Amino acid sequence: MTTLVTTAALIQALISLGVAGFQIAVLSGAPWGEYTLGGQNPGxxxxxxxxxAAVSAIVMLAQCGHYLAQAGILTPALSPGQNTIVNWFWFGFAVLGLIVNSISRSKKERNLWVPVLLVSAICTLIVALNV
Known part of the structure; x- marks a missing residue:
């Protein structure tokens, strides 16, 4: 695996872990409702x-594990063919998130997540194209 792909996988793993942390904080009562789910729930x-938020945290932790495996830190749990499918799934997931957050009515949500999801889409694409 190239250094670029490994770096992209590690960045994506960190993004996933950070998003999971955000979701766990929201689940635990952090007053960040304006930054998630359309921003319709301040506080x-x-x-x-x-x-x-709990489901999202679980999904993001699974994504983190996947990209740690892509970077060679964890042992891959998938066959190469399954791995390819999952890599493209995560790319689509990032693009969909980017679109949804780009049209959010919440300026706070857009300002926080659009840059994160843009980096996520780039990283997931790099991995999907090169693994």
Whole structure:
């Protein structure tokens, strides 16, 4: 694996871990509702939306593990063919997140997540094209 791909995988793993940390904080009651889920809930998220934060945290931790495997830090759990599919899935996931957050009515949400998701889309594309 090239240094560029390894670096992109490590950056994506860090992004995933950071997003998981954000979601865990929101789940735990951090008053950051304006930065997630369309920004419609200033302050702490209501109970049902905290479930979405919990699911998101789990998904992002799984993504972190995947990209740590792509970087050679963890042992891959997938066959090469499955790995290719998952790499393209995560790229699509990043692009979809970028689109959704770009059209959010919440300026705070857009300002926080659009740059993060732009870097995420670039990193996931680099990995998907080169692994």
């Amino acid at each position: 702490k998220l209501p109970g049902q939306l905290r479930i979405a």
